[in-house]
Amino acid sequence: IEILPGARALHFAEQAFEGMKAYRVGQASANLFRASDNCARFRRSAQRLAMTPVPEELFLEGVHTVVGACTGLIPGASGQSLYVRPFLFGTEPGYAVRASHSARFMVIANPSEAYATGPMRVLIEREQVRAAAGGLGTVKAGANYAASLLASTRAVERGYTVALWLDPTTRQNIEELSGMNLFAVCGAELHTPTLNDSILPGVTRDSLITLARAAGTRVVERPMPVAELLSNLASGACSEVFACGTAAIVSPISVIGDADGRDYRPAVLDGCARELRERLLAIQERRAPDPYGWTTAVAPLSRPRS
Numbered sequence: 001i002e003i004l005p006g007a008r009a010l011h012f013a014e015q016a017f018e019g020m021k022a023y024r025v026g027q028a029s030a031n032l033f034r035a036s037d038n039c040a041r042f043r044r045s046a047q048r049l050a051m052t053p054v055p056e057e058l059f060l061e062g063v064h065t066v067v068g069a070c071t072g073l074i075p076g077a078s079g080q081s082l083y084v085r086p087f088l089f090g091t092e093p094g095y096a097v098r099a100s101h102s103a104r105f106m107v108i109a110n111p112s113e114a115y116a117t118g119p120m121r122v123l124i125e126r127e128q129v130r131a132a133a134g135g136l137g138t139v140k141a142g143a144n145y146a147a148s149l150l151a152s153t154r155a156v157e158r159g160y161t162v163a164l165w166l167d168p169t170t171r172q173n174i175e176e177l178s179g180m181n182l183f184a185v186c187g188a189e190l191h192t193p194t195l196n197d198s199i200l201p202g203v204t205r206d207s208l209i210t211l212a213r214a215a216g217t218r219v220v221e222r223p224m225p226v227a228e229l230l231s232n233l234a235s236g237a238c239s240e241v242f243a244c245g246t247a248a249i250v251s252p253i254s255v256i257g258d259a260d261g262r263d264y265r266p267a268v269l270d271g272c273a274r275e276l277r278e279r280l281l282a283i284q285e286r287r288a289p290d291p292y293g294w295t296t297a298v299a300p301l302s303r304p305r306s
């Protein structure tokens with residue numbers, strides 16, 4: 001990339017992105033999963049950052065071109081895929097604090113292995129917040145990740161995988177992980193924090209809610225006090241906790257650690273999570289019928305279009 005050192009992306013974090021996957025399990029051509037939902041969120045992210053959104057046709061053309069050109073490189077075993085990263089950043093140089101008048105849209109991709117790093121150990125972050133109420137938390141902006149890095153680093157130093165964020169206003173309610181939404185299994189119900197003005201609405205979250213409800217599971221979206229979750233884990237009322245997002249799909253959580261050094265271990269590891277992951281993956285990989293119209297085929301290209 002040729003970029004001016006004064007480009008606003010480098011000084012004012014004027015950057016938004018998406019994360020999506022293309023699958024090619026047992027097929028010659030690849031398919032995307034809920035690409036138009038990623039496009040709609042990319043639009044909202046750009047608008048929140050006062051950038052001109054990428055038109056849907058251009059977004060899909062970029063994604064289809066990259067995936068089509070990479071089709072031969074997509075590994076074909078279950079769980080493997082091509083991770084696709086569209087992104088948009090302000091290129092106009094200047095210190096005046098206003099939106100950039102020029103921007104660049106790019107799409108990059110890399111083959112992605114089945115996510116096999118094992119269950120996650122999450123650490124409740126009691127001091128910092130990921131996103132302010134009314135800030136950038138509901139959109140996919142690089143700035144949200146920048147805000148999360150110090151807590152992530154500290155969590156890893158203490159032997160955990162990732163930080164668990166609380167709401168920025170009361171610091172009492174669970175929100176999500178730095179790049180994944182969270183679910184808890186309480187009795188026969190599936191609970192997840194209600195979307196608010198600081199939680200990122202994940203496509204995977206929405207897909208799991210749809211699949212769980214279709215299977216007859218009661219899904220409850222509500223504010224989830226962290227104190228209640230911890231006492232429910234201790235009493236066994238809550239049996240399992242897992243996270244979800246495009247990269248890892250559904251990832252079990254083995255430990256929730258608190259700042260005071262106490263660890264809470266859900267009784268079940270990868271029960272409901274495994275079931276939902278398999279059901280979702282079967283649709284994503286076109287091994288099962290797709291009653292929701294979530295998948296779209298991508299025509300392979302022998303070489304990238306110029």
Ligand SMILES: *Cc1c(COP(=O)(O)O)cnc(C)c1O
Pocket residue numbers: 019140144176177178179180181200201202203204205244245246247
């Ligand atoms: C991307 C992201 C998620 C997961 O969203 P998906 O659409 O399921 O990939 C969750 N939380 C944050 C903060 C994210 O950036």
